Amino acid sequence: MKKVKVCDDKEPPSYQEATAGYEEMEAQFVFDDKNIRRTFIRKVYSILMVQLLVTVAIVALFTFWTLLIFIIIFSFSASLVFFATYIALSCCGELRRQFPWNIILLVLFTLSMASMMGFVSSFYNTKSVVLCLGITAVVCLSVTIFSFQSKIDVTSCQGVLFSLCVVMLLCSITFSIVVPFGYVPWLHATYAVLGAIMFTLFLAFDTQLLLGNKRYSLSPEEYVFATLSLYLDIIYLFSFLLQIVGGGRE
Numbered sequence: 001m002k003k004v005k006v007c008d009d010k011e012p013p014s015y016q017e018a019t020a021g022y023e024e025m026e027a028q029f030v031f032d033d034k035n036i037r038r039t040f041i042r043k044v045y046s047i048l049m050v051q052l053l054v055t056v057a058i059v060a061l062f063t064f065w066t067l068l069i070f071i072i073i074f075s076f077s078a079s080l081v082f083f084a085t086y087i088a089l090s091c092c093g094e095l096r097r098q099f100p101w102n103i104i105l106l107v108l109f110t111l112s113m114a115s116m117m118g119f120v121s122s123f124y125n126t127k128s129v130v131l132c133l134g135i136t137a138v139v140c141l142s143v144t145i146f147s148f149q150s151k152i153d154v155t156s157c158q159g160v161l162f163s164l165c166v167v168m169l170l171c172s173i174t175f176s177i178v179v180p181f182g183y184v185p186w187l188h189a190t191y192a193v194l195g196a197i198m199f200t201l202f203l204a205f206d207t208q209l210l211l212g213n214k215r216y217s218l219s220p221e222e223y224v225f226a227t228l229s230l231y232l233d234i235i236y237l238f239s240f241l242l243q244i245v246g247g248g249r250e
Helices: 022-064 068-091 101-121 126-149 158-181 185-211 223-245
Strands: none
Touching: 022 101, 022 126, 022 185, 022 223, 068 101, 068 223, 101 223, 126 185, 126 223, 158 185, 185 223
């Protein structure tokens, strides 16, 4: 039996020929991804600026207009709306990505949170509130610039943030037990300082999640969740600063 040798003139392509268009495709993909990320960042910060402007306006209203009964009733209603919208936006992933319900819930959440902060600010004098607003603005700007420019990956420091959360929880439990027997200024000050530090770190953490150039990142579809996280970081930072340097209303 003769063996017939089959000659195949078509040789397999070389590696260079097979991957000729791969680099161009990869470059185009990276370019498109950067454009999507930039659009995502602009959208998040645009919504965040509107939220902060509304919050400052409501805080100013509560600070200068002291109808106490109205403030208490309005703030109590706002707290119920706050918890309902916060749970919906945090736990229901499909809902917070579904337009227009995500925007409606975010608007209700912002108004309720701003009202609660207005209620808290009404117990402090005007100079303290304005001072804390200024400090919060400076800290937020500094942390944002740091997060954009720094090579330090804050997103990989979940252990540190978790440890701070545990310390804050223990401090709050201790505080709740001690306060009924007598107010302890240094314990309250320690709790407020730890809270301000923790939410400053959380602000850096959430900002780098937004940028997408670190170990962990947020999907561009999660613009509502990203806005929610940054807004809460700023609001809680302001509330702890108010506890540190705020003076009571006379």
